[in-house]
Amino acid sequence: MIFPSKLIEDAVGAFxxxxxxxxxxxxxxxxxxxxxxxxxxxxxxxxxxxxRQNIKHCNNCHNVSDNDICSICNNDFRDHHTICVVExxxxxxxxxxxxQYNGVYHVLEGLISxxxxxxxxxxxxxxxxxxxxxxxITEIIMAxxxxxxxxxxxxxxxxxFKDYPIKITTISRGIAFGGELEYxxxxxxxxxxxxxxxxxxxxxx
Amino acid sequence: MIFPSKLIEDAVGAFxxxxxxxxxxxxxxxxxxxxxxxxxxxxxxxxxxxxRQNIKHCNNCHNVSDNDICSICNNDFRDHHTICVVExxxxxxxxxxxxQYNGVYHVLEGLISxxxxxxxxxxxxxxxxxxxxxxxITEIIMAxxxxxxxxxxxxxxxxxFKDYPIKITTISRGIAFGGELEYxxxxxxxxxxxxxxxxxxxxxx
Numbered sequence: 001m002i003f004p005s006k007l008i009e010d011a012v013g014a015f016x017x018x019x020x021x022x023x024x025x026x027x028x029x030x031x032x033x034x035x036x037x038x039x040x041x042x043x044x045x046x047x048x049x050x051x052r053q054n055i056k057h058c059n060n061c062h063n064v065s066d067n068d069i070c071s072i073c074n075n076d077f078r079d080h081h082t083i084c085v086v087e088x089x090x091x092x093x094x095x096x097x098x099x100q101y102n103g104v105y106h107v108l109e110g111l112i113s114x115x116x117x118x119x120x121x122x123x124x125x126x127x128x129x130x131x132x133x134x135x136x137i138t139e140i141i142m143a144x145x146x147x148x149x150x151x152x153x154x155x156x157x158x159x160x161f162k163d164y165p166i167k168i169t170t171i172s173r174g175i176a177f178g179g180e181l182e183y184x185x186x187x188x189x190x191x192x193x194x195x196x197x198x199x200x201x202x203x204x205x
Numbered sequence: 206m207i208f209p210s211k212l213i214e215d216a217v218g219a220f221x222x223x224x225x226x227x228x229x230x231x232x233x234x235x236x237x238x239x240x241x242x243x244x245x246x247x248x249x250x251x252x253x254x255x256x257r258q259n260i261k262h263c264n265n266c267h268n269v270s271d272n273d274i275c276s277i278c279n280n281d282f283r284d285h286h287t288i289c290v291v292e293x294x295x296x297x298x299x300x301x302x303x304x305q306y307n308g309v310y311h312v313l314e315g316l317i318s319x320x321x322x323x324x325x326x327x328x329x330x331x332x333x334x335x336x337x338x339x340x341x342i343t344e345i346i347m348a349x350x351x352x353x354x355x356x357x358x359x360x361x362x363x364x365x366f367k368d369y370p371i372k373i374t375t376i377s378r379g380i381a382f383g384g385e386l387e388y389x390x391x392x393x394x395x396x397x398x399x400x401x402x403x404x405x406x407x408x409x410x
Contacts, residue, residue: 002301004294005271011256014249018234029223031295033257034269041257044219045250051216052238052246064239066210089209090236096207 060131062107062124064089072104079103083131084141085157087111087150091143103141106131111149112156120156128157132164142170146188206232265336267312267329269294277309284308288336289346290362292316292355296348308346311336316354317361325361333362337369347375351393 003009008030015026033041057063058070061083065071072078072092082103086092092105108123131137140161144150158168174192175184184192206228208214213235220231238246262268263275266288270276277283277297287308291297297310313328336342345366349355363373379397380389389397 002298004275004277004297004301005260005269007256007260007271008269010252014252017249018237020230020233025225027295027298028225030256031293032223033253034260038257041253044222045254047215047219048238048246049250051212051235052243055210055212055239064210064213066212070209072209088236090232092209093206093232096209 057107060127061105062109062127063092063105077102081136081138082141083128083137083139084143085128086143087145095143103139108144108153111144111147112153113149114152120160123153125157125160129161132161132166137164137166139167139169142168144170146173262312265332266310267314267332268297268310282307286341286343287346288333288342288344289348290333291348292350300348308344313349313358316349316352317358318354319357325365328358330362330365334366337366337371342369342371344372344374347373349375351378 003012011030011033012023012026015021015029016023021029033044054066056065056068058065058073059068060073061070063070063072067074073080079102083106084095084101084103085106085108086095087108087110089107092107095101095105106124106128108125108128110118110123112118112120112123132140140157142154142157144153154170161168172195173188174195175181175188181189206217208217213232216235216238217228217231220226220234221228226234238249259271261270261273263270263278264273265278266275268275268277272279278285284307288311289300289306289308290311290313291300292313292315294312297312300306300310311329311333313330313333315323315328317323317325317328337345345362347359347362349358359375366373377400378393379400380386380393386394
């Protein structure tokens with residue numbers, strides 16, 4: 001693309017560094033800034049910078065947070081004996097969205113991935129073990145992505161924590177609501193037959 | 206969406222103000238900033254702010270520019286007697302991309318639109334008339350979108366400039382390359398039959 005202005009070319013390049021944003025979309029976003037006054041761009045830039053500079057990670061569960069302890073760990077109405085283990089804070093958002101979980105979380109900040117050279121020591125596993133030791137945890141729910149890396153991490157953690165007096169569970173896998181049997185891959189279908197439920201439990205009661 | 210942090214909620218909101226960016230995409234973009242160091246966000250914010258604060262509009266053609274006169278108007282190798290009239294600078298980008306046009310441009314900064322209350326006096330028509338008077342212009346090419354507003358603007362301009370010794374042309378309309386006849390709307394098809402070309406001109410020679 002030939003740009004009439006170095007300033008615009010740089011701005012388009014800045015947007016295009018984001019995943020999923022190409023040059024054409026980036027140009028559309030820059031156009032939006034140009035169509036509004038300088039104040040709009042200033043506010044936008046300041047909001048992002050303020051967020052990045054002031055964001056913290058919860059000292060207890062590593063969730064993103066405005067304070068040293070996140071709003072979930074700080075909430076007395078939640079069940080602090082059940083920990084849901086997730087890969088990153090987006091998973092927390094997704095689970096919170098369901099409004100079906102009342103325990104607390106632990107963010108691993110990644111998954112064990114031998115192919116990418118990520119071992120257990122790079123994840124927040126030590127702090128998880130400390131919590132199990134010190135916080136009277138009764139259950140750990142593994143809510144990790146159903147991938148090789150996710151399964152590897154679940155396997156590692158369940159072995160590591162097998163001597164603690166806690167229940168280790170994983171979120172169930174199976175056919176998604178609205179899915180069609182004929183399009184489901186065979187691993188998922190096999191698992192969902194294997195992990196079949198009594199009908200009374202079908203609706204999660 | 207329930208956010209664990211006011212800072213993140215604000216940042217997501219800042220991205221979501223852009224056209225075509227929803228909350229989910231915005232969250233993905235914020236995640237990208239969180240996954241990189243503070244410096245990345247700082248550079249991003251500074252690039253946008255620098256662009257918005259320093260961008261100028263060419264005094265001659267109203268194209269966006271780093272200087273008082275844009276790089277196209279400043280280029281001695283271009284034909285300064287032919288003006289291509291466009292709605293905004295994105296259209297200039299699109300035409301420059303073709304590398305088929307060697308004249309100069311004039312950005313109207315909009316189209317006449319009675320429905321949106323935009324009249325000729327809100328567009329850069331006076332400066333266009335001054336250029337026609339003072340810059341020995343021989344041809345004006347109307348490269349406006351083929352919409353009601355575009356056609357209204359072309360009609361208005363061609364009437365306004367009819368007494369000047371210039372040729373007024375419009376870019377041709379018809380079936381796009383790769384298009385299929387059966388899916389083309391009737392107005393376009395009718396126009397392209399009406400404006401049929403001798404075969405010798407078919408490839409733009």
